[in-house]
Amino acid sequence: MNLLHLARPDDFDKLAPLVAAFHAHAGIEQSDEARRAALMPLLEGIPQGVAYLIGPRNAPVGYIAISFGYSIEMGGLDGFVDEFFIRDKVRGRGMGSEVLMTLLPALREHGVKALHLEVDRDNESAQRLYKRAGFEPRESYMLMTRTR
């Protein structure tokens, strides 16, 4: 059985409760209507991102959403982990590592050269998991964001 399933429009009803659970956990406030409007483009196949269901397609236990961008230095697409969630009851069994280990090789077939993620500087256990999965910290850089 495959661990990852590309989410399509008819997967919305399976995906939405997982996204709602992650948003509640992360303190992200988004109405059901806004969440549907945010997810549907991803499921419909926009070129800037993709979402995968984790686990059995008809009973997924998590999801990972990847945002695609373009890097001149790498000469191709790169990916950024936008959201990543696995339900409490199945966490701690190595499924997160397995997702991260299989994702880049899978994305590479679609031309993705590198995968980035953002981690809380104080969350050492997450950083260890990501290091084990082949991610290198870029401690000398800081992200800045403008939204207004």
Next chain:
Amino acid sequence: MNLLHLARPDDFDKLAPLVAAFHAHAGIEQSDEARRAALMPLLEGIPQGVAYLIGPRNAPVGYIAISFGYSIEMGGLDGFVDEFFIRDKVRGRGMGSEVLMTLLPALREHGVKALHLEVDRDNESAQRLYKRAGFEPRESYMLMTRTR
């Protein structure tokens, strides 16, 4: 006169020397052939990124390349500054700030909700410039990257 010009395929000969100058400055090694292969998709209008020439279109003094991604939380596209360069001789005249101040409003018309950039943690003068241009530091997060 507009400060920013969307770069198209026939702008390649103006853009390439600026990118080569930035790469030399930043220690990025890329052959002329690889650089052309990396830039042409951007100029041809791929949906994951865009490049602007800065200054007069026939005699540009810099460029900024933006990578587009998709954020579920924001419910739309976001942008990441991939490369940003202004020639030495015109630096320090506020042109960089002006580019950063006008870019997000321009991109917003195309549905871009937020603009991110990565800055060296030790480069306080760049951080001040970005703060003046409306960028907020996200000091509590660290980037991690997997390329293999």
